[in-house]
Amino acid sequence: MDFPELMDPDTLAAPLKTNEVASEVVDRAEIRDGKPLVAYSMTEAGLATLRADLAGKTYDLTTVKGNDVARGDRLRCVTLRTSLEKRRKEFKAPALAYGKLIDTEAARIPAGIEALEAPIDAQIRADEARREAERAERARIEREKAEAHAARLATVNGYADRCRAPDMTADRISAGMARLEAADLSDPDNARAVELADARCRTLETMRLLHAQAQSREAEAARQEAIRLENERQAAALAEERKRIEAEAAEVRRQAAELAAQRAESERLEKWAEDRRVARLTEVMQEAKVMVEAITDTPDGHMAQDLSAGLSEALASKPDALLHARAAAAAIAEAADAAPELATIKLGTLCDELGFKITEAFIRDTLKIERSGTDKQAILYTPTKRLQILRGLVARLQGLVGAGEQCDAALA
Numbered sequence: 001m002d003f004p005e006l007m008d009p010d011t012l013a014a015p016l017k018t019n020e021v022a023s024e025v026v027d028r029a030e031i032r033d034g035k036p037l038v039a040y041s042m043t044e045a046g047l048a049t050l051r052a053d054l055a056g057k058t059y060d061l062t063t064v065k066g067n068d069v070a071r072g073d074r075l076r077c078v079t080l081r082t083s084l085e086k087r088r089k090e091f092k093a094p095a096l097a098y099g100k101l102i103d104t105e106a107a108r109i110p111a112g113i114e115a116l117e118a119p120i121d122a123q124i125r126a127d128e129a130r131r132e133a134e135r136a137e138r139a140r141i142e143r144e145k146a147e148a149h150a151a152r153l154a155t156v157n158g159y160a161d162r163c164r165a166p167d168m169t170a171d172r173i174s175a176g177m178a179r180l181e182a183a184d185l186s187d188p189d190n191a192r193a194v195e196l197a198d199a200r201c202r203t204l205e206t207m208r209l210l211h212a213q214a215q216s217r218e219a220e221a222a223r224q225e226a227i228r229l230e231n232e233r234q235a236a237a238l239a240e241e242r243k244r245i246e247a248e249a250a251e252v253r254r255q256a257a258e259l260a261a262q263r264a265e266s267e268r269l270e271k272w273a274e275d276r277r278v279a280r281l282t283e284v285m286q287e288a289k290v291m292v293e294a295i296t297d298t299p300d301g302h303m304a305q306d307l308s309a310g311l312s313e314a315l316a317s318k319p320d321a322l323l324h325a326r327a328a329a330a331a332i333a334e335a336a337d338a339a340p341e342l343a344t345i346k347l348g349t350l351c352d353e354l355g356f357k358i359t360e361a362f363i364r365d366t367l368k369i370e371r372s373g374t375d376k377q378a379i380l381y382t383p384t385k386r387l388q389i390l391r392g393l394v395a396r397l398q399g400l401v402g403a404g405e406q407c408d409a410a411l412a
Helices: 039-052 065-107 110-163 170-182 190-294 303-314 321-336 347-354 361-364 383-411
Strands: 027-032 034-041 373-375 378-381
Touching: 027 065, 027 321, 034 065, 034 383, 039 065, 039 361, 065 321, 110 170, 170 190, 170 378, 347 378, 378 383
Parallel strands: none
Antiparallel strands: 027 034, 373 378
């Protein structure tokens, strides 16, 4: 059989016989004596039957028969369960209708009740709101008082903390103590007033200790500052003294250097003057000697040679060399006055004899001696004018020597 036979719930209760349980095994729900009575006796009997038949039963589902038996037993369970649900709904339907009627009637009445209740509730709610506002206000006032008290306590206790600031002085701590002692810390709440008084006493005690420490610290700082200033003063004095000594030493060195420079300059000037004097005398001697030698070819040449020798000897002497040179030159000039007046001496020859060059313009403009004649382009002088030229040269040499002597005297 592919599909098992459908059986009603009464059949599922087998193998019990119907006539044996008909008066007792009945599902029912009712109100008896004001009390609800619900009994599923027939369903429970069917469950007992199924439990007796099926509990622990196994099936060979590999065979058609075993499969059919298993499916049939499952159908018995499903049928008993769905039958129970059907009876439950049947039993509950009158109760649901009754409850709905109760709810409908109850919903009609509250509107009238609420109309009476609402004004009363409003009054009660208003009073509750007032009470809540008063409670909140009292809480706010109490909270503000507590906050103000805490702030006053923090201010009192903060005096000690401010005294510990690095820049706090003993005078400022003393002023703070006076201010705290004079502060009005009264409070309507006795407990808070006592707490503030205790805080003030503790803070003042701490401030007195910190005040003593600050005084000691400031005294030590003042002592150290005085030591520092004294050290700076002494250091400045030592630096000034060292500077003065160094300045004096520098001045001594400068004066010594200046004296040494003056001494060296004096020695240099003395040497220069001596060298100048010797050089000037040597020049005069050489020029005089040249002039003497230049006239040795005159008619009185022997006398000129003698005079030249005398002049050389005179020039070799020391202080009177110039006087001897002048005397010799004058003798030479006098000896030359007797020479014939022939214009035979060329200017070029005269320059060669002197060892230096002189011009006609120099002889004419400076010595005031005119030429005696010419030979082609050569300028000629007579022996007399030759001697005049030599005298003029000697006179100029004398002027140069005199100027040199004055310079030497000034340098000396």
